[in-house]
Amino acid sequence: MSLFGHTRTIVSARHALIAPDGHVPSSFPGWKNATAYVLISPAMGADLSQIRVTFDVASGKAVFPSDEHEHVIYVEAGECEIELADESISLTDGGYIFIPWHTSFNITGNDETRVTLFRKIFEFQDGIEPPPLVFGTASGIPGEPFLGNPRALLQTLLPIDPRYDMAVNIFTYQPGATLPFVETHIMEHGLLMLSGQGVYRLEESYYPVTAGDVIWMAPYCPQWFVAMGDEPASYLYYKDVHRLP
Known part of the structure; x- marks a missing residue:
């Protein structure tokens, strides 16, 4: 509980510190028992979004449709499934995945799962193939x-x-x-x-x-x-x- 309206959070024109005491939840179309905390976004002048996702029950699902955005998901705690069109990839604490643009996916998790997601518009480069999906664990790097x-x-x-x-x-x-x-x-x-x-x-x-x-x-x-x-x-x-x- 904030004492006398105090917070460590500061948002300025060219930098921001977002402390956990001020997080406010969001939910999006198609999401079920999943909560987003949009901590960085273009609304503050950024070119990326940074989103923390949590799940309320064992069957929580966060839905991301196919569009021009690419994503990196990092598992802060617990475990989750990344459901793609033709496969499902399991990630545990410290696991990560890069998902290319124009790829739809779902994240499913439980009430112990917490993930951070980086989201940005892919910058296509003439003469260079778009990057492929890749995943792994931080402990293996x-x-x-x-x-x-x-x-x-x-x-x-x-x-x-x-x-x-x-x-x-x-x-x-x-x-x-x-x-x-x-x-x-x-x-x-x-x-x-x-x-x-x-x-x-x-x-x-x-x-x-x-x-x-x-x-x-x-x-x-x-x-x-x-x-x-x-x-x-x-x-x-x-x-x-x-x-x-």
């Missing part, structure tokens, strides 16, 4: 030292391939580890804190962040992170790649 730092490990979930116009990665920092410099770049980010805590710099502001927080960063938003506390901190994040501006 080795963490690589970021710029040689073994205390900051980067897991790259999607193939590094020009067919893909988006990347989804997991960054894990040991306590005290940081991004090595303040990054300022053309890529937009949608981010979910998976575990731990720290401080995130967004433009000229510094925000305490913890597991469950969501961050949006517009292109060229200066950003930096330091992990704090006794446990490692990790976050899942999206960025747009492989397309000329």
